[in-house]
Amino acid sequence: MNRFIAFTLLLVTANILLILLSLLFVGRLPIGLSDWITWSWKARLVFEVRLPRILYASLAGAALGVTGSVMQSIFRNPLASPDILGVSSGSAFGASLGILFYTSAIYVEGLSFLMGLISLMATISLSRIFRYGDEVLRLILSGIAISALFNAGVGYVKYVADPYSKLPQITFWLLGSFGGVGFSEFYLFSPLILSSILILSLLSWRINVLSFGDEIARSLGINPRFNRFLSIIFSVLSVSSIVCVTGVIGWLGLITPHLVRPIVGADNRKVIISSALLGSILSIISDDISRSLIEAEIPFNIIVSFISIPLFILILRGGVKSER
Amino acid sequence: MKGKHVIEVRNLNFSYFKDRLVLCDVNFFVDEGEVVTFLGPNASGKTTLLKIIAKAITGFSGYIEVLGRSLKDFNYRDYSKIVAYVPQEEIVALPFNVYEYLLLGRTPHINLIFVDRKDYLIVENVINLLGIENLRNRLVPELSGGEKQLVKIGRALAQEPRIMLLDEPTSHLDLGNKVRILKLMREMANKNLAIIFTTHDPNEALMISDRVYLLNEGRIVANGIPDEVLSEKLIKEVYKVDVTYMKSSNATAILPVIKGFQS
Numbered sequence: 001m002n003r004f005i006a007f008t009l010l011l012v013t014a015n016i017l018l019i020l021l022s023l024l025f026v027g028r029l030p031i032g033l034s035d036w037i038t039w040s041w042k043a044r045l046v047f048e049v050r051l052p053r054i055l056y057a058s059l060a061g062a063a064l065g066v067t068g069s070v071m072q073s074i075f076r077n078p079l080a081s082p083d084i085l086g087v088s089s090g091s092a093f094g095a096s097l098g099i100l101f102y103t104s105a106i107y108v109e110g111l112s113f114l115m116g117l118i119s120l121m122a123t124i125s126l127s128r129i130f131r132y133g134d135e136v137l138r139l140i141l142s143g144i145a146i147s148a149l150f151n152a153g154v155g156y157v158k159y160v161a162d163p164y165s166k167l168p169q170i171t172f173w174l175l176g177s178f179g180g181v182g183f184s185e186f187y188l189f190s191p192l193i194l195s196s197i198l199i200l201s202l203l204s205w206r207i208n209v210l211s212f213g214d215e216i217a218r219s220l221g222i223n224p225r226f227n228r229f230l231s232i233i234f235s236v237l238s239v240s241s242i243v244c245v246t247g248v249i250g251w252l253g254l255i256t257p258h259l260v261r262p263i264v265g266a267d268n269r270k271v272i273i274s275s276a277l278l279g280s281i282l283s284i285i286s287d288d289i290s291r292s293l294i295e296a297e298i299p300f301n302i303i304v305s306f307i308s309i310p311l312f313i314l315i316l317r318g319g320v321k322s323e324r
Numbered sequence: 325m326k327g328k329h330v331i332e333v334r335n336l337n338f339s340y341f342k343d344r345l346v347l348c349d350v351n352f353f354v355d356e357g358e359v360v361t362f363l364g365p366n367a368s369g370k371t372t373l374l375k376i377i378a379k380a381i382t383g384f385s386g387y388i389e390v391l392g393r394s395l396k397d398f399n400y401r402d403y404s405k406i407v408a409y410v411p412q413e414e415i416v417a418l419p420f421n422v423y424e425y426l427l428l429g430r431t432p433h434i435n436l437i438f439v440d441r442k443d444y445l446i447v448e449n450v451i452n453l454l455g456i457e458n459l460r461n462r463l464v465p466e467l468s469g470g471e472k473q474l475v476k477i478g479r480a481l482a483q484e485p486r487i488m489l490l491d492e493p494t495s496h497l498d499l500g501n502k503v504r505i506l507k508l509m510r511e512m513a514n515k516n517l518a519i520i521f522t523t524h525d526p527n528e529a530l531m532i533s534d535r536v537y538l539l540n541e542g543r544i545v546a547n548g549i550p551d552e553v554l555s556e557k558l559i560k561e562v563y564k565v566d567v568t569y570m571k572s573s574n575a576t577a578i579l580p581v582i583k584g585f586q587s
Contacts, residue, residue, distance in 0.1 A: 209431055
């Protein structure tokens, strides 16, 4: 337990420092300390642009970390992430349709969010038709099918899209970026994301039990279907609200719990909190790099991969011993 | 008979598919403080029977009464406070350590958000009772077969049940671990738990059981005190091998006879 508390304190401190530093000093437009102290127009402008973006990046990283650990537990599979239910593909299809037919960001975000939820419903209904394996396996299989279907849809939209204006936009969207985040997106989606994180962390004990399979869950008095459904709904709600604004950024959700477990163990009561904090840190750092390394934005997913894969290798080859 | 029936089953029928009955007209009862064995060859319906009593499978016909109430009237949570189930195989997907794993046995009793001081104490008691202090921080997926079985029983004990169902608890264990688990089950029964376990080995029934039900192709073909019921003829009929009884002053065993190989 002590190890967990120390780790949490470390992560919280790092988080706060990172948010402050990113807000004050990271960006293409150089702002000195004097600007901030005198609260010049330059400082005010940068504040307006950077604050929602950094906060959203932090929130998104946290939510992805949480949903990653939730999905890996309830699907009893270390490779699971919210993408497994076809939600990201659905969102991507919605967004690419939005980009194809409209110019306003609201339509892109709206269509993406909607298609994310529709793809979840499609996956769940398809899994009810299947007569093969247990419910977890059926969900995974139908998720793969729905995912493939929407990926084909995205492929088709890319194929017919104008290669000079629309196609680059779709491609960039698919690589993920926090560039589109302003205060309106932040106000609209952050309550949804925050409450989902809260509810999922309250469900963490049940999620622990679900990781042992339906039979054990029942014998411990937990209704597996109902609790799995709850966990999925809130995971998907938060992920859809992130993805519709930022594009597909699922990889962070898969990897964060793996970085955390060697340190705090498997208990989701700890893993969910630590994943939220670490996910947030990774997300802010990646976004900092993506918006400031070169003049143009570098897509978020590329940076996340460059940062997290070395960490992943380091930890999984046994750099950190588990001794709680 | 030591007490009131804690489980009573009448006319139980069950099938996974319409055409083949897995369990056919099964009747039995279990009393407090008893060790009851369901003995039978592979595919005789033992595991299915246990899962039905564990409320892990529904869709049976017949009547099951647990502590005077119909099984169907219990919700999962209330039922899990009374009945603990130890499955034969359990895949632990996440690297839980033994302590966390045992704590999950408290699930039926806690509010699912915060764990009480009392729950930690109960887990400590289980660790002491089983003598697994050395395993406390080990990861469950990395335990040996015998250790895993102990820990599984430990989690069931943490549930503080009245009835414990164990599905082939000794099937993958070496002689030492096997006897340790059997002894443990006997001790738990002496503390007034009702223990029901399945096995395909008649000798385990002889060693610790108060009563045995012999299952074959979904039917109970014999029941009673093991020494009296498990005759050579009956075993031969059910398992389709020749056997012989060996009796010494402190043990009875049933051994298969392979013709042409007697020394």
